[in-house]
Amino acid sequence: MGDNCVSAQAGLLSGLGRRALVVTGARSARANGSLADLEAALAANGQTCAVFDKVMENPTIDCVYEGAALARKEGADFVVGVGGGSPMDAAKAIAWLACEDVPREKLFSGCFGKRLPLCCIPTTAGTGSEVTQYSVLTDDARQTKASLSSPLLFPDLALLDGKYMDALPHRTTVNTVIDSLSHSMEGYVSAKANPLSDRLALTAVEIIGGILPRLTEDRLTAEDRAQLLYASTLGGMVIAHTGTTAVHAMGYPLTYFRQAPHGRANGLLLPDFLAMVARQFPQRVEALTKAVGAADLPAFKGMLAALLGEREVLTLQEAEAFTDSASRAKNLANCVLPFGRDEVRALYRAAFGV
Ligand code: NAP
Ligand code: FE
Numbered sequence: 001m002g003d004n005c006v007s008a009q010a011g012l013l014s015g016l017g018r019r020a021l022v023v024t025g026a027r028s029a030r031a032n033g034s035l036a037d038l039e040a041a042l043a044a045n046g047q048t049c050a051v052f053d054k055v056m057e058n059p060t061i062d063c064v065y066e067g068a069a070l071a072r073k074e075g076a077d078f079v080v081g082v083g084g085g086s087p088m089d090a091a092k093a094i095a096w097l098a099c100e101d102v103p104r105e106k107l108f109s110g111c112f113g114k115r116l117p118l119c120c121i122p123t124t125a126g127t128g129s130e131v132t133q134y135s136v137l138t139d140d141a142r143q144t145k146a147s148l149s150s151p152l153l154f155p156d157l158a159l160l161d162g163k164y165m166d167a168l169p170h171r172t173t174v175n176t177v178i179d180s181l182s183h184s185m186e187g188y189v190s191a192k193a194n195p196l197s198d199r200l201a202l203t204a205v206e207i208i209g210g211i212l213p214r215l216t217e218d219r220l221t222a223e224d225r226a227q228l229l230y231a232s233t234l235g236g237m238v239i240a241h242t243g244t245t246a247v248h249a250m251g252y253p254l255t256y257f258r259q260a261p262h263g264r265a266n267g268l269l270l271p272d273f274l275a276m277v278a279r280q281f282p283q284r285v286e287a288l289t290k291a292v293g294a295a296d297l298p299a300f301k302g303m304l305a306a307l308l309g310e311r312e313v314l315t316l317q318e319a320e321a322f323t324d325s326a327s328r329a330k331n332l333a334n335c336v337l338p339f340g341r342d343e344v345r346a347l348y349r350a351a352f353g354v
Helices: 010-014 034-044 061-074 085-097 170-188 195-216 222-242 246-258 262-280 282-292 297-308 316-327 330-334 341-352
Strands: 019-025 048-055 078-083 118-122 134-139 144-149
Touching: 010 034, 019 034, 019 061, 019 085, 034 048, 034 078, 048 061, 048 085, 061 085, 061 134, 078 085, 085 118, 085 134, 085 144, 118 222, 144 246, 170 195, 170 222, 170 246, 170 262, 170 282, 170 297, 195 222, 195 282, 195 297, 246 262, 246 316, 246 330, 246 341, 262 282, 262 297, 262 341, 282 297, 316 341
Parallel strands: 019 048, 019 078, 078 118
Antiparallel strands: 134 144
């Protein structure tokens, strides 16, 4: 990580292959300079590339099969994902599907064999996907988002330069920072938390907490951006250990059916989730509120409310339908307290006042 690291560390790319498929979104990587830096680094190494720039937010299964077909057609022997979590997650799936003929009905079967070498270059400080074994895809057949999860999906290389976020719109910055805060906070109250993930989580929460006042006032410095990127990578390392929990599981229907951006969806649920956890594990939650710099949980809820602005309104019918959908999510099992259908319903009702 660091200023101009894509060009400074270009040599690290040279071991990955001869021809890259660069996987990115429609616009931002061209606008923020990351794509140009990558193309220059590859050219300096004598490597060539083809660009797949069709990754939409919350990438679909169709999208990753299309990218994998292009990788084969172009003869790519490695993949670089450049962008937010959506292009990085798509790049992971493409690196796998370019190597293996996986029928769509077997996509989530958990059988992974091999993939092309893979580098990720994040341009949001949110998902930490550059250091996780997950690829989150939109599954229209099941009307929700679902994760591929395998050690095979850990990228070989991640290059982090905060300058690509200089012109990241305030709304996207807020939503993605809340996503990374959610990773570290959920990870800290996961049943799979361990002493290492705890240290990473508290460090990330402290960094983000120190920057939250400037984020709320939309006056981030370049150093803040670099620190937020570092914190989001730590958050990715946390969920690589702990998985995400009820907040992510319950955020997916808000994204699928109500188009709430991923991080925002988490933020709408996070404080009320922590309130439920605090009833059984008050010290864990207290450590988190202290780390983020809030006097108590209501104060933290107020900090998030200032970032989130006007909240979505849910009908009772929607809350019930979302309860059905989220109750099937595997990551509920990662919660430190039993989290079944009744708890899911109670959290939607508490968070949305229905
Ligand atoms: P994103 O969906 O990748 O991007 C959101 C928007 O921000 C897009 O319009 C994108 O434009 C734009 N953008 C990205 N970087 C920019 C920059 N530097 N400057 C200006 N605009 C920029 O957002 P995200 O929140 O990073 O990723 C969310 C996805 O990651 C979700 O699908 C979520 O489920 C997943 N996720 C994955 C993990 C994991 O471990 N794998 C963890 C959490 C979340 P372009 O489309 O033009 O690029
Ligand atoms: Fe997330």
